Amino acid sequence: MQLPFGPYPVGNSLYPLALDLFIPTVFFFFLGAAYRIGRYLITYQKPFIPYPTSSVRGNISGGEKVKELFNTFANSSRVGIKRKPITTIVGLLMHIDLILIIFLLAQHMIFWSYYIPPYRVLFPLAIPESSASGELAAFYWSQPFTPTPYPFVHDVWGPLTIILNGQYLTYLLILLLGIYLAHKFIVVAERLSIRAGDWWFFVLLYIDVILGFLATSHIPNNIVWYDNILGAHILVAEIIIATLPFTRGFHMFEFYFGKIREWYYMIYRRWMK
Amino acid sequence: MVEAVTTQINMDALKRAIDEVFYTQINSTILYYLQSCVNCKACEAACPFSATSLEYSPVNKAEIARQLYRPRFTVWGKVFGRALGGAKKYLKLDEVETMVDYAWHCTECSSCMFVCPMGIDSGALVDLLKQVAFKAGLTPEIYAKINELEVSGKYLEIDAFKQAWQGIISKMKEAIGGDVPLDKKGSEVLLYVSLYEVLTYPDVIVKTAKILSKLKKDWTFMSQPLGIRPPIGLVVGDKEGAEKVMKRVLDYFREISSKYVVMTSGGYDYTALRYTMHETFKVKPTYEVVHITEILAKWYEEGQFQIKPVDEVITWHDPCNLAKKGGVIEAPRVLLKALSKNFKELPNHGINALCCSGGGGTCGLNSDFIDNIAKMAGFAVSEKDKKFLENTATSLINAGKKKADEINKVKAKEVLTGCPVCITSISYIANYYHVNSNVRHIIDLLEDKIVVKS
Numbered sequence: 001m002q003l004p005f006g007p008y009p010v011g012n013s014l015y016p017l018a019l020d021l022f023i024p025t026v027f028f029f030f031l032g033a034a035y036r037i038g039r040y041l042i043t044y045q046k047p048f049i050p051y052p053t054s055s056v057r058g059n060i061s062g063g064e065k066v067k068e069l070f071n072t073f074a075n076s077s078r079v080g081i082k083r084k085p086i087t088t089i090v091g092l093l094m095h096i097d098l099i100l101i102i103f104l105l106a107q108h109m110i111f112w113s114y115y116i117p118p119y120r121v122l123f124p125l126a127i128p129e130s131s132a133s134g135e136l137a138a139f140y141w142s143q144p145f146t147p148t149p150y151p152f153v154h155d156v157w158g159p160l161t162i163i164l165n166g167q168y169l170t171y172l173l174i175l176l177l178g179i180y181l182a183h184k185f186i187v188v189a190e191r192l193s194i195r196a197g198d199w200w201f202f203v204l205l206y207i208d209v210i211l212g213f214l215a216t217s218h219i220p221n222n223i224v225w226y227d228n229i230l231g232a233h234i235l236v237a238e239i240i241i242a243t244l245p246f247t248r249g250f251h252m253f254e255f256y257f258g259k260i261r262e263w264y265y266m267i268y269r270r271w272m273k
Numbered sequence: 274m275v276e277a278v279t280t281q282i283n284m285d286a287l288k289r290a291i292d293e294v295f296y297t298q299i300n301s302t303i304l305y306y307l308q309s310c311v312n313c314k315a316c317e318a319a320c321p322f323s324a325t326s327l328e329y330s331p332v333n334k335a336e337i338a339r340q341l342y343r344p345r346f347t348v349w350g351k352v353f354g355r356a357l358g359g360a361k362k363y364l365k366l367d368e369v370e371t372m373v374d375y376a377w378h379c380t381e382c383s384s385c386m387f388v389c390p391m392g393i394d395s396g397a398l399v400d401l402l403k404q405v406a407f408k409a410g411l412t413p414e415i416y417a418k419i420n421e422l423e424v425s426g427k428y429l430e431i432d433a434f435k436q437a438w439q440g441i442i443s444k445m446k447e448a449i450g451g452d453v454p455l456d457k458k459g460s461e462v463l464l465y466v467s468l469y470e471v472l473t474y475p476d477v478i479v480k481t482a483k484i485l486s487k488l489k490k491d492w493t494f495m496s497q498p499l500g501i502r503p504p505i506g507l508v509v510g511d512k513e514g515a516e517k518v519m520k521r522v523l524d525y526f527r528e529i530s531s532k533y534v535v536m537t538s539g540g541y542d543y544t545a546l547r548y549t550m551h552e553t554f555k556v557k558p559t560y561e562v563v564h565i566t567e568i569l570a571k572w573y574e575e576g577q578f579q580i581k582p583v584d585e586v587i588t589w590h591d592p593c594n595l596a597k598k599g600g601v602i603e604a605p606r607v608l609l610k611a612l613s614k615n616f617k618e619l620p621n622h623g624i625n626a627l628c629c630s631g632g633g634g635t636c637g638l639n640s641d642f643i644d645n646i647a648k649m650a651g652f653a654v655s656e657k658d659k660k661f662l663e664n665t666a667t668s669l670i671n672a673g674k675k676k677a678d679e680i681n682k683v684k685a686k687e688v689l690t691g692c693p694v695c696i697t698s699i700s701y702i703a704n705y706y707h708v709n710s711n712v713r714h715i716i717d718l719l720e721d722k723i724v725v726k727s
Contacts, residue, residue: 036308039346044301050551056533056563057571057604076315076390079625083318091313187314192327193336196357198312246349248311255391258309262392266624270548270600 013224014231018238022115025238032245033253049269065268072263087183094176097169100127101209105166107216124156129166129216170213177206201240201247208236283410288363290408294401295341303401306393307342310335316385316395321630321672322378329668331385331395334375337368338398373411376402377661378668380633381508381541382593387624396633400510407510415643415658416509422650423501424514426521433649434468438498441471441478445494448479449486456529457493462568463531463560464494465546469502470538472645473693477537480720481565487725488577499525501646507545508633519550526560534562537716539595539691540632547599564595565716566691570604573611580611581722587613588685589715590676590699591626592692605691605715612719617683627679629690630672631698640666642697666701673702680708689715 060068080088102108106126113119157164181202187194211233218226244250299307314332322329343350343360354360364372381396389395406412412420422428429435445453454460462485466478485492499522506515526534526546536543547562572578589609595601602623609616621627640662647654654662676699680688688703688710690696700712 039304040301043299043304048552048555050548050557051561056561056567057574060603072392075624076388079388080315080318084315087313088315091315190327192314192330193312193333195312195359196353197359251309251311251391254305254309258305258392259390261305262386266387266598266600270598 013227014235015227016231018231018234021235021238025242026115028242029244032242033250036245036250047265060267068267069260069263072267073259090176090179094173094180097173097176100164101166101169101173105129105169107166126155127157127164127166127169128155128161131161131163131165131168166216167213170209170216173209174206174213177202177209181206197247200243201249204236204240208233208240211236282366282369284363284366287369287405287409287411290405291341291363293408294404295345298401298404299342299346303397304346306335306395306398307339308347309391310339310389310393311391313390316389316393319384319388319625321380321382321384321628321675322668324674325378325668325671329375329378331379331389331399334379334402335393335395335398337364337372337375338401369411372402373406375399376406376510377413377665380593380628380630382628382632383597384593384625384628387597403508403510404512405510412509412511413658413661415647415654415662416505418650418652419501419643419646420505420509420511420514423503423505424511424517428468428501428650429497431650434498437468437471437649441466441475442494444475444479445482448483451486453482454493455496457491458529459531460491460493460529461532462490462492463526463529463534464492465499465534465536465562466495467500467502467538467542468498469642470693471498472642473697474537474714474717477714477716480716481535481537484569484716484720484723487723488572489725493529493531495525502540502542504542504545504550507549508541515545516553519545519553522546523550523554523556526558526562527556531560533568534560535565535568536562537565537691537714538693539564539566539592539599539601540694541594543592543692544594544598564599564601564604564691566595566605566608567601569719570607573607577725579724579726580608580719581724582611583613583718583722584615585613585686586615586617586684587687587689587718588617588619588680588683589622590619590629590688590690590695590712591622592690592695593626593628593632595691596626597624605689608715608719609689612715612722617685619683620679627676628672629676629692629695629698630669630702631694632692669698669701670705673698674706677702677706677708680710681706685710687718688712689718691715 059065077088077092080091103112104122104125104127106128109119109123109126113123155161162168184194184198184202211229215226215230215233240247240249244252310332312332314330316331317323317327320329320331327333340359340361341364343354344362347354347360350360355362361368376399379396379399381400383394383396385396386392386394403412407417410417422431442453442455464478464481464485470478482492482494500518503522504515504518506512506518534546536546543562543564550556551558573580587609589605591597591602591605606616619626643654643658643662680699680703686709688699690699690712691714693714696712696714702708703710703712
């Protein structure tokens with residue numbers, strides 16, 4: 001059933017359903033995260049440290065240890081760029097792109113700040129939907145077509161919005177995720193390890209990015225379709241969020257834990273002068 | 274290769290072994306390694322065996338451990354795993370053969386961990402497979418026999434070993450011009466070596482003794498070896514056996530109670546005897562287990578001796594256990610920079626050094642050594658094992674190509690290192706690829722360049 005709203009028929013679409021399911025999604029996420037973290041806590045055994053953090057020649061200084069913490073995080077990318085440049089660069093760009101879109105795209109920021117009000121402090125960093133204007137601009141490309149005297153939207157990014165805008169970042173993300181997905185097919189062909197979770201996460205993410213792009217660009221240009229596509233976009237994102245603790249997606253939290261753990265045991269505890 | 278290892282598989286024993294290992298070895302670290310991998314395959318770039326086939330990349334090898342973990346510890350694995358793949362309660366015959374093959378294509382060098390964005394040490398997961406293989410009787414017979422010889426202590430009854438040990442004591446005596454202090458309690462330095470080093474590089478041991486004498490150190494040596502290369506069990510998957518051997522070593526170290534236990538080897542025995550042994554028995558040592566380069570760098574920095582430099586281009590291969598797992602990166606460089614103004618780093622060094630591809634039992638118990646030990650111990654190497662050993666050499670050749678290339682790049686006359694297995698493996702690689710460099714232990718070059726202030 002569709003309800004009239006001004007000149008538009010809106011109502012029984014996926015959009016309100018998706019919004020209604022957001023809080024349960026967050027609940028399921030925390031439940032899953034608690035399960036995952038609980039497993040670590042249950043199996044945790046306090047490590048026995050036989051030596052103090054000094055050795056025959058003394059250990060590296062505190063400053064160097066902090067520097068090495070940075071290196072611990074950077075080493076993977078540094079070595080990857082040297083030894084596997086294409087996949088590493090694609091991976092890095094894809095992560096940066098995804099983080100920018102999820103957390104700084106203006107529309108997403110409004111969504112996050114609705115549920116987490118302090119998020120508003122980041123509003124000045126919001127990335128606009130297009131470089132030219134806040135209007136729908138699916139095919140405006142980079143040239144400013146707005147009939148204003150300003151070449152770019154008013155934001156802190158200035159001319160950088162030529163690249164830092166929702167549309168271009170999404171085009172890039174579709175391309176980069178596409179490369180990632182294609183790589184998965186190569187892995188299948190080479191009969192190397194591939195997991196159901198890889199497909200689950202990447203395919204859902206890919207679908208979600210495309211749905212988000214279609215919704216924002218009003219393709220097709222119809223309010224009912226808009227509501228459904230935007231609703232589907234949020235619903236798919238909710239599936240990803242709810243299942244995050246059981247998929248590779250949880251690495252967005254565990255990454256820090258893993259690297260700090262590596263640094264603590266291999267550098268802080270063992271690295272000698 | 275796999276045919277050579279597993280002709281007869283007792284599937285019941287294998288099932289028991291899988292259950293035993295996977296139900297007892299999961300702690301939070303292993304759990305993290307098992308469930309946090311995002312399958313990004315960054316580790317491919319670090320593993321020496323990826324050069325042979327990507328099948329041997331760390332993530333691919335560790336996947337067998339993950340397949341065995343999922344039906345036991347994950348809801349997904351229990352419910353859908355078998356239907357959708359990715360979960361195996363037990364392994365089929367061909368999968369067992371693959372598991373054994375993978376287990377012997379990992380040096381447990383930890384290179385993958387430093388390159389993994391998540392900090393996962395896939396070697397620790399491959400080690401679970403090695404433990405399964407050992408418990409199920411799938412370890413190459415010759416490895417199992419050598420391990421048994423060490424665990425049981427029967428190596429001490431073998432005349433050829435006794436002679437080798439007495440031989441090294443005699444050579445040291447001759448070199449230092451006096452008696453070798455044996456089992457002297459409370460001395461400053463206990464020079465610790467294994468039978469493996471005595472058989473691999475006796476000269477290095479003799480030269481180390483000369484250095485200690487030259488520096489007038491209060492040192493002592495062992496009247497008999499504490500093992501063949503203790504604890505071999507750690508690299509062949511015999512954890513219980515390794516514990517027995519480590520207990521023997523620990524008791525001796527505590528009895529001698531020196532200030533330093535100095536090792537010439539920076540292989541798995543370095544991390545095992547410095548860290549694993551004390552962690553296993555929860556003992557805080559009153560002594561410090563150090564590599565020879567650590568203690569010499571300290572004494573050099575304290576001004577106890579000077580080094581006469583050479584003109585040649587020298588380089589350093591970081592042994593994985595010493596550098597990556599032990600954090601000993603700077604100490605050898607203190608000595609190397611003093612030893613030659615033409616010290617050049619290999620393009621990949623420190624925590625990112627390319628593994629020699631020979632440790633962790635892959636070629637760590639290399640074929641020449643195996644032949645020697647077998648002859649000395651009086652047991653024959655079976656055809657199966659010969660085939661297996663030949664195959665490890667092929668893997669070593671493939672894996673070592675990058676190492677040979679980077680040695681060529683720096684045009685080093687001397688490739689110095691601090692681990693007997695690295696010396697053996699890199700020498701083999703250098704010889705195969707006609708690299709014009711001399712591969713040897715740092716002590717080999719350093720000994721007669723040490724000048725003690727009068």
